[in-house]
Amino acid sequence: xxxxxxxxxxxxxxxxxxxxxxxxxxxxxxxxxxxxxxxxxxxxxxxxxxxxxxxxxxxxxxxxxxxxxxxxxxxxxxxxxxxxxxxxxxxxxxxxxxxxxxxxxxxxxxxxxxxxxxxxxxxxxxxxxxxxxxxxxxxxxxxxxxxxxxxxxxxxxxxxxxxxx
Amino acid sequence: xxxxxxxxxxxxxxxxxxxxxxxxxxxxxxxxxxxxxxxxxxxxxxxxxxxxxxxxxxxxxxxxxxxxxxxxxxxxxxxxxxxxxxxxxxxxxxxxxxxxxxxxxxxxxxx
Numbered sequence: 001x002x003x004x005x006x007x008x009x010x011x012x013x014x015x016x017x018x019x020x021x022x023x024x025x026x027x028x029x030x031x032x033x034x035x036x037x038x039x040x041x042x043x044x045x046x047x048x049x050x051x052x053x054x055x056x057x058x059x060x061x062x063x064x065x066x067x068x069x070x071x072x073x074x075x076x077x078x079x080x081x082x083x084x085x086x087x088x089x090x091x092x093x094x095x096x097x098x099x100x101x102x103x104x105x106x107x108x109x110x111x112x113x114x115x116x117x118x119x120x121x122x123x124x125x126x127x128x129x130x131x132x133x134x135x136x137x138x139x140x141x142x143x144x145x146x147x148x149x150x151x152x153x154x155x156x157x158x159x160x161x162x163x164x165x
Numbered sequence: 166x167x168x169x170x171x172x173x174x175x176x177x178x179x180x181x182x183x184x185x186x187x188x189x190x191x192x193x194x195x196x197x198x199x200x201x202x203x204x205x206x207x208x209x210x211x212x213x214x215x216x217x218x219x220x221x222x223x224x225x226x227x228x229x230x231x232x233x234x235x236x237x238x239x240x241x242x243x244x245x246x247x248x249x250x251x252x253x254x255x256x257x258x259x260x261x262x263x264x265x266x267x268x269x270x271x272x273x274x275x276x
Contacts, residue, residue: 014232017228017229017232018228018229018232020224020225020228020229021225073204073207073208074208076204076208077181077184077204077205077208077209079204080184080185080188080200080201080204080205081181081184081205083188084184084187084188084191084192084201085184085187089191089192091192091193091197091262092262092264093194093196093197093259093260093262093263093264094259094263094264094265094266095196095253095259095263095265095266095267095268095269096265096267097267097268097271109243112242112246113238113239113242113243116203116242116245116246117203117204117207117238117242120200122196122199122200122203122245122246122249123242123246123249124196124246124249124250124253124268125250125253125268134267134268134271136196136199136200136249138197138200140264140265143264143265
């Protein structure tokens with residue numbers, strides 16, 4: 001039920017942003033659409049809605065996680081641009097295994113997305129039961145599971161643990 | 166002034182998009198190409214959208230551009246993940262210069 005209310009509010013906000021400026025006609029239609037969406041898919045959205053109320057998690061997300069993420073994303077772009085423009089095509093690809101201690105679905109999703117958008121790595125599959133991610137790495141520096149974990153995962157894992165777990 | 170900053174963002178976005186397309190052509194296999202496609206195209210397109218937002222300001226089009234940025238950042242890695250996993254499951258080979266494939270070693274029996 002709580003997850004449905006959260007989804008309803010987010011859907012309504014999204015609707016009013018999409019139909020900017022909101023007047024009462026738009027809002028009325030938006031309420032019905034948001035109700036329908038919340039009714040159909042509400043139980044899939046936030047399984048642990050109670051963590052949405054902890055304000056410190058938002059602080060960690062916006063102040064600590066987002067700048068790191070944007071910086072890494074920009075570095076990733078320069079890295080790919082350098083590799084693509086280099087005449088010799090300096091790549092050394094492979095799929096490595098990394099370990100993670102994160103448990104919740106949201107945290108794993110964000111970790112996989114962060115890995116994909118950071119320099120040289122692309123998550124291929126998750127083995128949730130054993131906490132293992134398979135990561136395609138354009139320039140393999142360490143074939144070992146511990147070494148790869150240290151380079152690929154640790155930048156984000158501590159922050160994501162504080163935000164989502 | 167803000168128009169000029171917006172245009173600079175749009176030009177940077179175009180440049181990165183071109184690099185992404187070059188990567189699609191030059192890199193050898195599907196996984197490496199996905200790397201170029203997701204990274205460059207995500208930030209390039211976000212940059213174009215942000216430049217658009219700066220140029221048109223806080224109205225209907227600008228807010229839609231900001232929303233598109235958020236959804237692009239959320240969905241583009243998921244799509245890349247799905248394509249990479251699907252390609253591996255369909256037994257698309259890695260490039261012959263690849264040095265390690267732990268996924269194949271672990272999933273040997275399942276196919």
